[in-house]
Amino acid sequence: MGQTGALGRAEKLRKDGNTYFKRGKYLAAIDAYTEAITLCPKVLVNYTNRAQCHRVLKDWTRVEEDSRKAIQLDSDWVKGHYYLGLALLQKQEYPEGVKELERALDLGRVADPKGYMVEDIWQELAKAKFREWEDASSQRAWELQSLKEACESALRQTHDAFQMEGFLDEDGTTHMKQLEALGRVFEKAAEADTASEVPDYLCCNISLDIFRDPVITPSGVTYERSVILDHLEKVGKFDPVTREPVEPSQLIPNFAIKEAVQAYLKEHGWAYRTS
Incomplete structure (x- = not known):
């Protein structure tokens, strides 16, 4: 079979795989994509199509394998980074x-800022950030509790030793005050791992959700890029707050707010609206 014939056959197999996938016949879809890859191993879409099938079947090892192969063919392939991230x-x-x-989110914003994948990637990234923070938070909480117990034990031993030596505080008043002070110290230390509400200035005026890709209008109001673009297209080319005329080309990235959002999320573990 010549190259043209192989490409044609591979394309038909890809379409067959898509049809099988839509019908929920994931194993048949995998077979079709696999045959297409055998014919044309450099057509990367078949790798991420097959990875999607493996994702549905929760075969994460194969999701990772296919995603890495796709990225090897094109390091800017959004789905490759997305599925690889999920597998990891x-x-x-x-x-x-x-x-x-x-990486997938950055590439997706460039390729199709209003596309469905950007929203999907963002949601998965938010959940991943929270799980990462939760895991680290649990470890820190265990370490704090262990340290607190060790300090309480040391205070007890010191108190008992003082009593045996005939020092005052027979009723344990000083000891109790020390324990209370110790408790306040550790309570304060644990505050960093407590989720909190996102400040209003880090949220879009329209969607009320935390900024992902903030842009500022000539009037000085900051919005989520996809949200304000949708407003300009469907409602009218004006600032929703100031009502001043706005063209899409006038929107400028608000790097200060973006950095503030990243700093907040890093500190508070993305613990917001991820359910």
Whole structure:
């Protein structure tokens, strides 16, 4: 079979695979994509199509394999980084998984800012960030509790030793005050791992959701890019708050707010609206 014939056959197999997938026949879809890959191994879409099938079947090892093959063919392939990120998260490799999802999100914003994948990637990234923070938070909480118990034990031993030596505080008043002070110290230390509400200034005026890709209008109001673009297209070319005329080309990235959002999320673990 010549190259043209192989390409034609591979394309038909890809379409067959898509049909099988829509019908829920995932194993048949995998077979079709596999045959297409055998015929034309450099057509990367078949790798991520097959990865999607493996994802549905929760075969994360194969999801990772196909995603990496797709990225080898095109390092800017959004779905490759997206599926690889999901697979790594299943292995609890949170830093690497988050890194891949962040890469997918950046590429997706460039390729299709209003596309469905950007929203999907964002949601998965938010959940991944929270799981990463929760895992680290649990570890810190265990370490704090162990340290607190060790300090309480040391205070008890000191108190008992003082009593045996005939020092005052027979009623334990000083000891109780020390324990209370110790408790306040550790309570304060644990506050960093407590989820909190996102400040209003970090949220879009229209969607009320936290900023992902903030842009500022000539009037000085910041919005989520996809949200304000949707407003300009469907409602009218004006600032929703100031009513001043706005063209899409006048929207400027608000890097200060973006950095503030990233700093907040890093500190508070993305613990917001992820359910």
